[in-house]
């Protein structure tokens with residue numbers, strides 16, 4: 001038995017983080033996050049008293065396995081479950097890209113439970129801080145993506161207030177930045193009011209509908225979006241899915257050279273989407289964008305805190321493609337990023 005000084009909430013959060021990072025089943029993970037939320041407001045003394053008396057499982061949301069973790073952590077003992085996960089899952093997710101990963105200052109694409117993410121905004125922000133990021137851009141979906149509970153103008157406006165409040169509480173060097181993953185509509189326009197887009201810090205624009213559109217129309221659609229002065233980053237450009245529980249999906253077809261030239265000419269970064277399900281752009285297109293002189297953004301596109309660490313995968317791919325760190329916008333300082341994103 002080894003010592004553990006983190007306390008029960010940290011132990012539960014760390015287990016959830018490692019499970020998410022290891023792409024385990026989300027329902028099992030949710031049990032640990034819910035248990036942390038149940039004991040957080042109770043205070044240390046009550047939690048310790050319940051652990052001692054064996055009454056933790058009387059609380060709604062605490063089962064035998066989460067109770068065991070809490071009891072160990074209260075006694076200052078490393079919980080078995082956590083020790084096992086640290087041993088199996090805590091190492092780097094990818095072999096390559098380590099140097100580049102160390103140079104990343106933040107992440108430009110993430111989701112909270114305001115749209116289709118699984119955790120509250122503050123949990124995403126706290127985890128990003130713990131990973132050593134200087135900034136995280138919160139990019140929940142736009143209104144037309146109803147399956148993902150895309151934010152109306154009214155909800156996004158409300159969210160901006162929440163982001164400001166969170167930043168006031170953080171007060172340190174970390175900043176949660178205001179953003180959006182805005183849908184690229186069929187005609188290439190963006191799915192949010194322009195004035196509201198103008199109030200954000202960073203905007204990712206992505207195609208989520210009619211991915212099978214005929215090539216010429218898709219090319220026009222994407223070029224029109226990357227030329228929009230509000231667009232900073234072209235998200236997961238082909239839309240393909242290569243693995244995972246949503247199945248596989250072919251990449252959409254478009255004139256990649258024309259789209260990437262438009263990205264380069266308009267200073268729009270091409271996203272290297274780190275999610276193993278996506279690996280987007282495919283290697284050939286990544287190399288094409290590299291050769292054309294595009295900027296890039298290595299994004300986690302995380303929908304859970306543990307997925308914030310998936311940047312490792314994107315860094316490995318960027319390194320393999322030989323992309324210069326200085327062409328990757330999230331190696332830049334927050335101020336440089338903001339200046340680039342709001343130069344219009």
Ligand SMILES: [Zn+2]
Nearest residue numbers: 181206235236
């Ligand atoms: Zn997306």
Ligand SMILES: [Zn+2]
Nearest residue numbers: 109111181301
């Ligand atoms: Zn996304």
